[in-house]
Amino acid sequence: MDKLIIIDGNSIANRAFYALPLLSNSNGLHTNAVYGFTTMLLKLIEEEKPTHFLVAFDAGKITFRHKEYAEYKGGRAKTPPELSEQFPLIKELLTAFKIPQFELSGYEADDIIGTLTKAADEKGEKVLLVSGDKDMLQLASDHVTVAITRKGISEVELYNPQEIKERYGLTPGQIIDLKGLMGDTSDNIPGIPGVGEKTALKMLHEYGSVEEVLANSANLKGKMKEKVEEHAKDAIMSKELATIFREVPMETQWDTFRYDGFDGQALSGMFRKLEFKSLLEKMDFGPGAVNEEQVETLEAVAVSEENLGELIAKLTDSAAIHVEAVGENPHQASLVGVVWFVDDGAANVSYYVPSELLKSAAGEPLRVWLGDEAKKKQLFDLHRARLVLAWQGITLAGVDFDALLAAYLLDPTESNLSLSGLTFKYGLPGVKTDEEVFGKGAKFRLPDLAALSDHLGRKAMAIARIVPVLRDELEKSEMQSLFYELEQPLAGVLAEMELRGIHVDAEGLKALGVELVKQLDTIMTSIYKLAGVEFNINSPKQLGEILFEKLGLPAWKKTKTGYSTDAEVLERLAPYNEIVGQILHYRQLAKLQSTYVEGLLKEVRPETGKVHTYYRQTIAATGRLSSQFPNLQNIPIRLEEGRKIRKVFVPSEPGWYILAADYSQIELRVLAHISQDEKLKEAFLQNMDIHTKTAMDVFGVAESAVDANMRRQAKAVNFGIVYGISDYGLSQNLDITRKDAAQFIEQYFAVFQGVRKYMDDIVKDARRDGYVTTLLQRRRYLPEITASNFNLRSFAERTAMNTPIQGTAADIIKLAMVQMADRLKQEGLKSRMLLQVHDELVFEVPEEELETMRRIVPEVMAAALQLDVPLSADVDFGLTWYDAK
DNA sequence: GAACTCACG
């Protein structure tokens, strides 16, 4: 049976544009509406399998409706340029999809659609009409189903006449009466003032149509009667405006809309231009779609003991290699093998050495080569490779270029930092994705040897091809020294720290867990009693029902899916009912038990009693590290109960100590340096308490007059400044009015004028350059800084203010880490660096080195980078991390 | 797998 899909082109483009973040490709071309449109088309083709297809667009500015009512669609915000520039792309896209497009001068898309659906009704053909506009419901019939997008564009709601009846109690034909009465602000259709959907529906259920409502206006009461009588003419005109014209003079020949699939070559070309990487990788474009020039020949050799000599003979002083391992956590991943790529001028050859061979006696020369500092390696993800090999007893040395780290520095927000993603991004011959070759989830398995050796060989070849490109790009962006002198050496330092691990007192942790379970049990019983029913306290849904429905507490904050029950809400509800405090306490202890007791215990190696975190160097957009498996950068400290968790982090050798040093106010010191604000610099040069000093200046009082509350507020302002302040954000944080918050900020800027100038200038710079940088030239692109959407633009502006500050602080501690690692070696110290927590370094130290380390660590940290204000680090030590405060 | 919540700097 035939099936025609009709898309309301303008409506769907608009929906997509506002539903998706303002994506843009590397040329700055905005693509979010095109992307949304594309995903919708793909979904419809796959799920609906249409035999006929059509997209209708509005044409020309003046339609016959404007002739009748000049203000029609007046007051509607002008289409933003970021959207209008995407219409030509959408039309090009449709051509590649081979989907017919229609527009007719003087008519809107609605009218074209109305005429076609009428023809379909007459012929008895099936139609699915897709739009974001509920006006379209008037076209629903036994043959025509209307799909209205909701929640962005990913989901649609289907309407046929029965559903419209159930939902509104109206026939499709009465939808125009509904509009006639209530109007439509987005089209500037007036309707009757004061009549909304509810009232309009009530009237229609009683009288059936606009005309009948008006005829019976005498039966209405009071104000409503007046309004209806006064605006009778508006209602009639509104109904006419809302009525879709179904007699457009146009060809309605069915065969014109026949759909027989897209043009694979054109579509893949289009996706390439738009940089729709995920779609390119996911889709099968059929034969002819792959660019022949983009495929290089490769002889992929699977190495065995027999032909091992061939590889050994070709091992030179420099090569691209790839280390493949399965598993997210490199400390536990299983090594698949190592691949060498050799370009001997005549041919591209790769050699895949399976793990067993590499580890066998015969693999010895390969292992020696891998550990030889003089043999220069190019690879992808040095840090992970080093860990995976180290756990197999193989040393990796002599790395001269890590393509992953380079690609991250070139764009730290790049979401697809994989070889297949990057080769595509830089226009190089492609590599299949791991998912394509291995499958994912339960379906994951290694393919046969030939396929495996080819895939891994192509990865190694891709590394060889991409390295010169990335070297060049680093130079252009002036990030060479950041890369070669900081990030790449740091990868080695991190690997050392992680391999060392930190000792955890598992018995102590278990004991803590037993105590927590006991307490949780008591609180749980008490909560059930207060609630009068047993329920899952961990379920926000069930908890919300208990608090706001059963117990009737006031709900003031909502989430996408229901009531919010977060700590902010609960704290405000605490005075109403004893249960709330109990729930807060329960949440606090449950978090400790599940994340920090059970979660941490799972990560402790039984053989050594240690945990080995994995610092990720290519995740955070600002240049910070992140920590996984387990995350040791969020161990509790703020509340005493949680802080006790730190007691289980202990030295790995008897008689040793834990020593911790943290930077004092590093971000505000960085701000003082970058902004060159005189007042802020002065505060740090005189080594004052910065929050007290801020309070003195903002409130205009003497030091002795600053009370705890003033200092607290000043502290919040300082935080806000670092985050890219807004009056709204500050008001939320301090629980004050926006006006008061705005006044605080104004007072702050009146004093710290250099900071104000920095904030203004950095946003202007970001708008001009498209990116911001840190002191060490780390870069972050902010394409949304020019968005017309207020939220997106504001977010980008705050990021522009925050990233140079947070990023420079990250640069500094990374410098300190590399310098500290060198210093420990130089001085032949036994002490070991174990952890980094953004502004803190943690070591384990033998007793005899305590005095040295207490001196050296803060010294190295403070001297890591010379600023116009002094840097300072506080140090302490103890038998556990808890005690090193 | 998304949503919610909460731990850290």
Added chain:
DNA sequence: ACGTACGTGAGTTCA
């Protein structure tokens, strides 16, 4: 008028 403080990772529930 608009409505989020910046940057992360992990556990639990639920569709």
